[in-house]
Amino acid sequence: MAKTIEEINQKIRSGQAVVFTAEEIIGVVKEHGLKKTAALVDVVTTGTFGPMCSSGAYFNIGHTKPRIKLGGGKVSLNDVPAYAGFAAVDVMLGANALPEDDPRNRFHPGEFNYGGGHVIEELVAGKDIKLTATAYGTDCYPRKKLETWINLRDMNEAVLFNMRNAYQNYNVAVNLSDKTIYTYMGTLKANMGNVTYCSAGQLSPLLNDPMYKTIGIGTKIFLGGGEGFIAWHGTQFNPAVPRTESGVPKRGAGTLAVIGDLKQMSSRYLVGTSMLGYGVTVSVGIGVPIPILDEDVLRYTTVTDDDIFAAVVDYSDAYPNVKPEVVGEVSYGELKTGKVKINGREVPTASLSSYPRAREIAMILKDRITNGKFELTSPVAALPGIESGVKFKLLNERPINGEK
Template sequence: MAKTIAQINEKIKAGSVVVVTAEEFTAMARTKEPGQLAQEVDVVTTATFGPMCSSGAVINFGHWNPGIRMEDITLNDVPVYQGLAAVDGYIGATAESKYDCQYGGAHVIEDLIAGKELRLHARGKGTDCYPTKEIDTYINKDVVNEFYLFDPRNAYQNYGAATNSTSKIKYTYMGCLLPSFGNVTYSTSGELSPLLNDPYLRTIGLGTRIFLGGTQGYVVWNGTQFNTAKERNSHGIPLGGGATLAVIGDAKEMSTEFIRAAYYEKYGVSMFVGLGIPIPVLDDDMAGRLAISNSEIETYVFDYGVDGHPAVGKVNYAELQSGKIELNGKKVKTAPLSSLSVARDIADTLCGWIKDGRFLLSEPVARFPMDSSVEPLRQRRAGQDASEGAER
């Protein structure tokens, strides 16, 4: 019999909810049918902890006296986006310090979360209502008004694995790729990953309450590059890319255990974001989706040594997680880039919050579009039809 989210929340409040992690659920599904699991389990927690470049934070610095209209802002020499009123700023995770390319927006965010003091410098042109032209001071997360994470694209549903056919090492956002197909890197938590457990986003939508960076956050839109037109396998899993989420949460309440700055050699700064989503086991269909196992989740292996990154193979996550895959008839070493051990901590933490009655599930306010595709940026004349002159 189908359950509703309201019924599950009643069970959470009564302390009788049954919640397991997606890995535990998949293990249970080896011996039990989806129908039985839908009866026995109410909520399945999913999680991921990987580098997510499209992340950042909104900060309201508070007004200076006499006022300044901040038009050029840095935090520890990292540029902060200034085009938001007088004292609002947005610090993007991949922004780089003017003087140290290995320190960037992600480090600023991590340092603020850690409670550190950061140097704030700002200039304004000086106006009748905001006469101050320059300030140089220190802030921490307790002295600013708001400091919240707003990530335009997190939780990629699936992602292609990477390799390198050339004779030279390639330093990429997919890690160090050794020459001559010397290794393959991949970056999802497989059967524990949120959007692989609800591939058509039946239960995850606008307003869904989630675990974000160690505290409660929310899904606030579909992520950018949201793609539901991606080729899917027989289990409904998109083969690469796919859906994404825009998320928000109070960074003042977050922990550096679940938000960590990263620097990828010869690429730049990124940020590990810890994200977990509880999925209600509403019915047999959801139970079937949640039973997905690593061997059923497939992705392509792309050659980052060649322009356009052509696919050179197709693998599943059981193979990737085994440490070796076969590529062009040869065994190639594989390595993860997202931390499965931290993802497991997140899934367990979320289980605990729900069991303790501290976290209630939310009904999506609206579902995300299921007819969305991603287009490249093309050279075009003003007014030119989008399909005209398309190369592919």
């Protein structure tokens, strides 16, 4: 018999909800079967933790005496530039932002960097951050310069807003050239000396709801240690990709735009991350609860790493030149053994995503639901489906003034 989210919430309030993680549910279904398990289980929790570059935060720092209009001026946080093109004291900081004159940010091999993702982590950790700003001054906002220390607790609002998180599958990266390269997929050794990947696989949220049956706009989630919501489909949302017979995408497909109160979050689940020779980002922890409304929803959550396949892409050539061909295809089950065979050759693998922390997030979300501290929300709108026509587009480059 089908259930509703409200019926599940009533069980959560009464302390009677039955919850398993996406890792645990695989064994439960093997033992009891789909029908019996669907009647018994109310929620399956998912989790992922890894670098998510399209992330950032916006802040309202409060008015100064006399007032200053940051909009139109320049603002930096710990010397990392923030965007201030909004109003008087609203600013936004991107996870990839870098100090303009920091000698660490020359991207030489062997050098790590400091940037926006680290500032976000330090704010969440309760550290004081140096705010420096200049403005042009107006009659109502006469102040032209500001230098002060700020802290997360003193801000009016501090909101994590990430445009593209929780990718539904992604590339597996190799380097077929004869020199080491430095990418957002990590350091890739020459002549296919290593393989890197970035997904929690069988714990990943959208791989447990591949057709977006329960996850949608308005879904409440675990975000960075606190609570957040899915605000929209993420940028580069691309559902119409090759899929397995069970609907699991074999290429990067759906993404999520997420939002939440930064003041609730933890530096364990928002971690500034340096990518050697490439730049900076922030590693984000996300967990999404999946209400088990019927057997079909449950079936999707039994996906295993052996069921999930990803494209192996050469980042020395095919990736930067946007070529569609791939080197091969491997399962996450293979990747997680520590080595894969590509073109008859055995290559060591490494993950940029932390599976142990993804498991931890799924367990925390499970505990919150079981203890009545986290109820589910019904989506207010669905994510675009395979037949929606939504797809990722390349830039249609049009030369300006005849330039090429």
